[in-house]
Structures are given as C-alpha cells and as structure tokens.
Amino acid sequence: MAQLEFDTVILGGGPAGLSAGIYASRGAVSTAIVDMNMFGGQPSNYLELENYPGFQVVGGYDLMEKFEEHADKFGVKKFPMQEIQSIDLNSKRIITSENEFSAKTIIIATGAQPMKLGVPGEKEFVGRGVSYCAVCDGAFYRNKVVAVVGGGNAAVEEAMYLTKFADKVYLVHRRDELRADKIVQERAFKNEKIEFVWNSIVTEIKGENLVDTVVLENVKTHEVSNLSVNGVFPYIGIVPNVENISGQLLQDAGGFFITDETMATSVEGVFAVGDVRKTPLRQVITAASDGAVGAVYAVKYIETHKEVVV
Numbered sequence: 506m507a508q509l510e511f512d513t514v515i516l517g518g519g520p521a522g523l524s525a526g527i528y529a530s531r532g533a534v535s536t537a538i539v540d541m542n543m544f545g546g547q548p549s550n551y552l553e554l555e556n557y558p559g560f561q562v563v564g565g566y567d568l569m570e571k572f573e574e575h576a577d578k579f580g581v582k583k584f585p586m587q588e589i590q591s592i593d594l595n596s597k598r599i600i601t602s603e604n605e606f607s608a609k610t611i612i613i614a615t616g617a618q619p620m621k622l623g624v625p626g627e628k629e630f631v632g633r634g635v636s637y638c639a640v641c642d643g644a645f646y647r648n649k650v651v652a653v654v655g656g657g658n659a660a661v662e663e664a665m666y667l668t669k670f671a672d673k674v675y676l677v678h679r680r681d682e683l684r685a686d687k688i689v690q691e692r693a694f695k696n697e698k699i700e701f702v703w704n705s706i707v708t709e710i711k712g713e714n715l716v717d718t719v720v721l722e723n724v725k726t727h728e729v730s731n732l733s734v735n736g737v738f739p740y741i742g743i744v745p746n747v748e749n750i751s752g753q754l755l756q757d758a759g760g761f762f763i764t765d766e767t768m769a770t771s772v773e774g775v776f777a778v779g780d781v782r783k784t785p786l787r788q789v790i791t792a793a794s795d796g797a798v799g800a801v802y803a804v805k806y807i808e809t810h811k812e813v814v815v
C-alpha cells in the first residue's frame with residue numbers, strides 16, 4: 506500500500522471537488538482528489554445543462570471534462586476508482602484498497618444520490634425496470650410506457666427527456682401541483698406525451714422478470730389503483746453520500762453536513778462542499794462556488810497551522 510501525504514485531500518471529484526482542486530492547487534498547496542468512481546460526479550450522467558453561466562447549453566459530461574482539464578493544468582493529483590476502506594477525520598487519514606492518504610486538511614465533496622422510494626419491488630427491479638437515471642437508461646424504453654415519480658425540477662426534466670423514447674410518461678406526484686421551476690412546468694404541461702397523476706404515491710412495484718405494474722395510492726381518497734408501465738424512474742429527492750464519515754461531523758436531520766460560511770465543519774481542518782452539505786440550493790454552480798470557498802479556507806487553515814521549526 507502506497508503512503509501518500511498531501512496538504513489537502515479532497516474526497517469526491519464532481520463539480521465541488523474539482524473546483525476545490527483548482528482553487529487549492531492555485532493556492533500552492535499540494536492537492537489530491539480521491540473518488541470512488543470516475544471523475545465528473547452527477548453532471549456526467551445527464552445530457553445537458555441550460556443554467557451554467559457562460560454556456561447557454563452545455564453537455565454535462567463536456568462541462569465536467571473542462572473542470573477536470575482545468576484541475577490538471579494546476580497539477581492536482583487525481584485518484585479515481587478508489588475503494589474507500591476508512592476515513593478518520595480527526596487524524597486526517599483516508600485508507601483505500603491501494604493507498605493510505607494523510608493530509609493537513611480534508612475537503613469532503615462526496616455529493617448526493619437519489620432517494621429511494623423504499624417500497625416493495627424497488628430494490629428487486631433495479632436494472633429490470635427501476636432506474637434513477639433517465640439519461641443512462643431512457644433509450645431502453647423506446648415505444649414503452651414509463652412512470653416518473655416526483656414533482657421537482659429533476660423529476661419534470663427527466664420526464665420530458667423520457668418522452669424522446671417512450672410513447673407515454675406518467676408523472677406521479679404526491680401533491681396537486683409541481684415544485685419545479687415555472688419555465689420547466691410550462692414545458693411539461695405542453696408535452697402531450699406526459700400525463701400527470703396527482704395526489705398519488707407509489708406503494709409497490711410489481712412484475713414477473715421485468716416491471717409491468719406500479720401500485721398507486723391516492724393520498725386524499727386512499728383509493729388504490731394499478732398503473733401498467735414498463736419502467737419506473739423515482740426522482741423524489743436526494744440523500745448525501747456520507748458512508749464512512751457519518752457520525753464524525755455535525756449533520757442535519759437529513760444527514761447533510763453542517764458548515765459555516767467558510768465551509769468549515771465541526772472538526773478542525775475539515776471542510777464540506779457541494780451537495781453533501783446543508784445548503785439551500787444544490788446545483789453545479791453552487792457546488793463549484795462551495796468548492797472555491799472551501800479550498801480558499803483550507804489553504805488559510807494550512808498557512809495558520811504551519812509547524813514552527815526551531
């Protein structure tokens with residue numbers, strides 16, 4: 506196992522982690538980014554962004570490639586596909602199957618992932634009709650019928666994306682109005698392939714080998730009904746990626762790390778940035794902004810905690 510020492514180790518190579526990498530390495534501290542997957546985070550999986558300033562439309566993968574190239578330019582050391590075994594924030598040590606990293610500061614940028622419905626059949630049918638990524642799996646549903654669950658931007662945008670392939674997309678939402686931005690809602694209401702199923706929750710996902718039915722309950726009338734579908738795409742929220750870290754830092758009720766405005770967490774020298782922290786907006790631009798702030802304060806922390814050599 507290689508023993509590696511850096512001033513800053515950033516955990517997670519999505520928009521927040523890559524932005525932190527750019528700012529930390531420009532601040533002349535040795536910087537590594539460690540990711541359990543390839544770099545790029547969530548944007549690498551969705552098709553286009555229309556709200557990243559400077560780009561009227563940009564592919565998520567393309568944008569993240571630019572972030573990565575920018576981090577490369579400043580000499581950030583990248584460690585993708587690391588199998589994380591343990592993280593000790595107090596001693597600032599991260600052990601993966603190949604490397605042992607020690608650092609003066611750690612920036613946590615591990616992001617978030619889709620919240621599960623938690624209903625019978627969901628886990629069993631993942632990859633056989635249950636998917637959390639329309640961009641990854643949408644093409645399998647050409648000329649089929651699918652249900653998207655949720656009412657926020659992600660649910661509505663993914664429902665619209667799926668209409669490129671599916672003949673019909675049900676949007677199942679537990680309320681009688683959407684939470685998505687007005688402009689997104691307007692586009693969805695105009696889309697003839699989308700049928701809205703209001704005031705309803707999914708209580709079960711059924712099928713033989715593949716999904717063929719979702720069981721719905723109307724939350725007002727408690728009426729139970731079956732919807733015939735070939736696929737289910739839940740977009741009901743997100744949960745933070747806090748495995749191996751949870752319990753070491755202050756977290757809110759949803760498990761998101763609590764930081765101050767410098768991104769400092771409850772442990773000295775440990776910062777949290779992007780979707781993994783408690784924040785009012787989870788977007789690429791806010792993740793990148795958090796990364797910048799966290800890295801600048803990580804560099805300040807290193808400078809003020811330099812060992813005095815006598």
Ligand SMILES: Cc1cc2nc3c(=O)[nH]c(=O)nc-3n(C[C@H](O)[C@H](O)[C@H](O)COP(=O)(O)OP(=O)(O)OC[C@H]3O[C@@H](n4cnc5c(N)ncnc54)[C@H](O)[C@@H]3O)c2cc1C
Pocket residue numbers: 516517518519520521522539540541542543544545546547548551553554555556557589614615616617659663746748778779780781787788789790792
């Ligand atoms: C369907 C969908 C559509 C979206 N559309 C938009 C949009 O149009 N515009 C917009 O601005 N935002 C959009 N977002 C939100 C945006 O993707 C996120 O806010 C942003 O990616 C957060 O960046 P992040 O770096 O904090 O986390 P992430 O992008 O989640 O990256 C986290 C990284 O950490 C890694 N990781 C996780 N756990 C560990 C661990 N234990 N150890 C090491 N590495 C780990 C992951 O592999 C990943 O690479 C969308 C999100 C979704 C799901």
